[in-house]
Amino acid sequence: MKVAIIGTRGYPYVYGGFETFVKELGERLVKKDVEVHVYCQANLFKEKPAIVNGIYLHYIPTVETKSLNQIIHSFLSIIHSTFSSCDIILVVNLAAGPMGWIPKITGKKTMINVDGLEWLRPKWKGPGAAYFRFAARLATKLYDLIITDADAMREVYLKEFKQDSLVIAYGAPPFKKVDPSLLNRFNIIPNEYYLIVGRLIPDNNADLIIKAYLDSSSEKKLVVVGDVPYRDKYAEDLKKLSGEKVNFIGYVRDSDELMALYQNCFSYIHGHKYGGTNPAMLKAMSNNCAILALNTSFNREMLTNGQFGLLFEESIGSIQKCMKNLEQDEFLIKQLRSTVSSGLTDKYNWDCVTATYQKAMLELYNSKSKK
Numbered sequence: 001m002k003v004a005i006i007g008t009r010g011y012p013y014v015y016g017g018f019e020t021f022v023k024e025l026g027e028r029l030v031k032k033d034v035e036v037h038v039y040c041q042a043n044l045f046k047e048k049p050a051i052v053n054g055i056y057l058h059y060i061p062t063v064e065t066k067s068l069n070q071i072i073h074s075f076l077s078i079i080h081s082t083f084s085s086c087d088i089i090l091v092v093n094l095a096a097g098p099m100g101w102i103p104k105i106t107g108k109k110t111m112i113n114v115d116g117l118e119w120l121r122p123k124w125k126g127p128g129a130a131y132f133r134f135a136a137r138l139a140t141k142l143y144d145l146i147i148t149d150a151d152a153m154r155e156v157y158l159k160e161f162k163q164d165s166l167v168i169a170y171g172a173p174p175f176k177k178v179d180p181s182l183l184n185r186f187n188i189i190p191n192e193y194y195l196i197v198g199r200l201i202p203d204n205n206a207d208l209i210i211k212a213y214l215d216s217s218s219e220k221k222l223v224v225v226g227d228v229p230y231r232d233k234y235a236e237d238l239k240k241l242s243g244e245k246v247n248f249i250g251y252v253r254d255s256d257e258l259m260a261l262y263q264n265c266f267s268y269i270h271g272h273k274y275g276g277t278n279p280a281m282l283k284a285m286s287n288n289c290a291i292l293a294l295n296t297s298f299n300r301e302m303l304t305n306g307q308f309g310l311l312f313e314e315s316i317g318s319i320q321k322c323m324k325n326l327e328q329d330e331f332l333i334k335q336l337r338s339t340v341s342s343g344l345t346d347k348y349n350w351d352c353v354t355a356t357y358q359k360a361m362l363e364l365y366n367s368k369s370k371k
């Protein structure tokens with residue numbers, strides 16, 4: 001069985017959740033004797049080997065603009081894979097939702113991981129939001145299998161588009177203790193900082209969290225990991241808040257340094273609003289963080305309705321109340337840290353995730369063979 005994966009920046013690892021997904025899933029599928037082809041954005045790779053770690057790589061051009069980047073790359077990649085020898089096409093970007101008809105030309109079987117609620121994200125206003133809602137609706141009609149990464153996202157697609165989906169979550173990294181001295185480069189002290197990890201976009205609520213923190217009485221610092229790969233007023237305005245208390249450290253590409261930041265924070269604060277199973281939250285859980293998370297259906301699902309973290313509403317006062325509770329209750333923070341990894345059931349295990357994907361791919365492949 002030959003599988004093409006389309007919709008990410010590429011492989012090997014390029015900073016991002018879906019790129020990690022390709023690495024974890026692709027390498028495991030290769031070990032299960034699946035031939036894996038990954039489509040890469042050509043402009044991001046100086047060296048372009050044809051195969052790495054058993055994964056075949058195809059470098060497809062695109063335009064380097066936020067609004068058209070993924071649409072054009074996905075379109076060209078789907079055209080290429082439609083006329084390739086691949087049996088299954090796995091798309092992991094909703095931008096390609098309307099393109100599901102193309103592989104039908106050659107009888108290819110298709111599956112799409114629809115990810116988050118793209119049409120609600122503030123960065124896609126007007127035509128962008130309309131396109132992603134249109135893309136989501138068409139994806140449910142044009143692809144052979146819809147995959148959602150959370151039960152709460154499955155419910156959204158049932159309600160909005162009357163379409164059921166297969167729920168396959170995202171995997172959590174295994175815990176690996178790292179040296180706290182890795183924090184020295186960032187000039188921060190273990191257990192004396194709150195941590196935010198994510199893109200600096202409005203729906204991750206970094207602005208709300210920073211305002212709540214700066215207006216609180218906390219004497220701990222706030223460390224913000226992440227950025228955006230383009231010029232953006234929201235991100236630029238946020239970074240103007242940098243100072244003695246708030247430290248923006250940008251992308252952290254070294255995995256050990258990133259794990260050190262998680263493992264030694266006082267608390268991880270998660271403001272993501274529109275996604276499903278979130279990779280940053282999974283890293284916080286696997287690294288035994290005390291978690292404060294925005295009260296959404298997706299975050300409730302990951303934290304088992306607050307069993308493995310404190311939930312706050314989308315307000316300054318609610319965030320400050322949670323921070324105060326943590327700082328005044330030593331037992332509470334110890335309890336959260338000692339129990340949070342228990343929430344990482346097989347649902348979030350990469351081997352189990354891969355097995356579920358492979359089973360779904362084989363079912364599609366066999367249905368093709370019977371025709």
